[in-house]
Amino acid sequence: MKKLVFLFVSVCLLNSCDHIDDFIGGGPTPVAVSPAKVLEINTQYPLPYNVLxxxxxxxxxxxxxxxxGATAHPTKENEFYAITDRGPNxxxxxxxxxxxxxxxxxxxxxxxxxxxxxELLEEILLKDPMGKLISGxxxxxxxxxxxxxxxxxxxxxxxxDDYGLDSEGIVVLKDGTFWVSDEYGPHIVHYDANGTQLERISPIGVNEGTGDRKLPAVFASRRANRGMEGLAITPDEKTLVGIMQSTLYNPEKIQSNITRIVTFDLETGYTRQYVYVQEAANLSNSEITAITNTEFLVVERDGKFAGAGAAQKHIYKINLxxxxxxxxxxxxxEFGLMINDKTIEQSTAEELAAANIIPVQKELVVDLVAELGYPHDKLEGVWLVDDHTLGFINDDDFTVSDNDGxxxxxxxxxxxxxxIDASSLYLVKANYK
Known part of the structure; x- marks a missing residue:
């Protein structure tokens, strides 16, 4: 069997670490088998890790x-991809x-x-158009x-860092390239199979090599650290679909349950926008995954741990x-569509309805706290394992926190x-089709 190369992460003190050696592969290529046949349902499977x-x-x-963020391998049923955010902070x-x-x-x-x-087969480090490693x-x-x-x-x-990324959403295409969304610009960035930037799309004109392909200007009003948290690709690979984590600050700081979904046609650059209504203000839309070209799964959660009291980790099926x-x-x-001199974010659900604005349809598929007592705070990755099985992965924040601020x-x-809170895979049975 073909051998993949190991390069172990060095252990160093935080205040003297000048570089990080990166694991780039390891172990023989696994034999393909459906994860639903070999993994237990509602069971924690921590992902492998090294100590930085x-x-x-x-x-x-x-x-x-x-x-x-997480996504299925486009052709191999037992493989998936997961992405980090900007790093420990x-x-x-x-x-x-x-x-x-x-x-x-x-x-x-x-x-x-x-x-x-x-098994971790490889790590693909993200790079700028010149092939230089970016940071978070x-x-x-x-x-x-x-x-x-x-x-x-x-x-x-x-x-x-001009190319710094707080990466959150990820999809992979059949050609091996990736699209990644982030919480800064927000940007949607196209990377080749080795992690080198091919294209960067944003609402603010930093789109190297993309001509006039941009996100709508209103998305520059994203709330800091709550940008484009989820990204999907339609099964026909023609359209990217991004979801904002929270209400845009449009034009001022707003506490609302009105959030936005944006679609981006990869051939034409044409965009559309839709209203997604959260169950309550200040929740997080932390993932979107395509089922069909119009149907998607959305993770809507709070930031609480089930072990500390009531917590919401819901997966909804939506239809555009x-x-x-x-x-x-x-x-x-920059303000987007206005309703009676109010932005969409300033409007109430009743005002939107009076203006004949219909949000996306939404139905609960699974409540992970009720289903398995899901213990983690940041449910952020979804893997469609098969027609009746979903995989979920949490962001463990590199297993560190700042409890006192x-x-x-x-x-x-x-x-x-x-x-220790660890990034882990859980499989859950769910009728989502």
Whole structure:
């Protein structure tokens, strides 16, 4: 069998780590078998990881971090991809502290073996158009800035990254290339099979090599750190479908349950927009996955742990058919379609209904807390395993947290236990078709 190459991650102190060696593969190619036949339903299967760094001798920063988004392999039923976000970070002063500032967002390629194990086949590190590794550091003004100032492990302000990405949604095409959405611009970025940028699409004119292909200008009003959290590709591979995590700040800070979905025609660059109504304000739409060209699964969740009390981790089936396109006549309009001098976000559900704006249809498919007592806070990845089985993966935040908001990194522990929160795969039976 063909052997894949290993390169193990070095263990280094946070304040002296100058680079990160990256795992790029390992082990024989697994024999293809349906995961539903070898994995137990409603059972936790932690993803493999390496330790990036250890703080104070006992807090592990793990690599790890896979689960901000997930997608099925386009042709191999036992393989899937998962993506990290921008890397370990905590709130600090007027921005974020990045204890491993040179961390590169990456795609993990996984397989479920015939023995029921999960193997990491390779890591695909994301790169700019010149092939240089990017970071997860925020973009500067004019490139997708969120207003977050980046700091290193010692609390020193550091430079921005023009190509920095807070990656969240991921899809893979049959040609082996990837599309990734993020929370900065928000951007939708096309990467080749090796992780090199081919195209970047955003609402703010930073679209190298894309001509006038852009997202509607209104999406630049995304709330910082709550941008385009989920991304799907229709089965015919003609249309990207992105969902915003929360209400746009359009034009000011708004607490609402009115959120947006955008579709992007890959051939023409034509976009459409739709209203998605959350169960309550300030929830998170953290994944969207295509079932058909018009039907999708959406993860709608809160940020709570089930072990600390009531928590919502819902998966809804939605249908764009019959929903109103709210694009308006000018996609360059920074406020988007207006209703009686109000933006969509400023309007109530009743006002939208009076204006004949119909949100996407929505029905509950599975409540993961009720189904299996889902213990993790950040349910963010969905894998369509087969017609009756869904796979779910959580973002473990590289197994670190900042419980007190003081920039001090602590181990991320599941409430009510001593277990470290780990990115894990669960399979659940669900009638979603």
């Amino acid at each position: 760094s250890t703080i104070n001798g006992n807090v592990e920063v793990r690599n790890g971090g896979f689960g901000s 905590t709130n600090y002063l007027d921005g974020k502290k990045f204890p491993v500032a040179k961390y590169t967002p990456r795609i993990g390629h996984y397989a479920v073996t015939a023995e029921g194990k999960i 550091i925020p973009n500067p003004e004019g490139k997708g800035a969120t207003g977050e100032i980046p700091y290193d492990a010692a609390g020193n302000a550091i430079g921005f 058919m019959g929903a109103t396109d709210i694009s308006g006549t000018n996609p360059k309009d 003081d920039g001090v990194i602590e181990q991320k522990i599941l409430p009510g236990s001593t277990d």
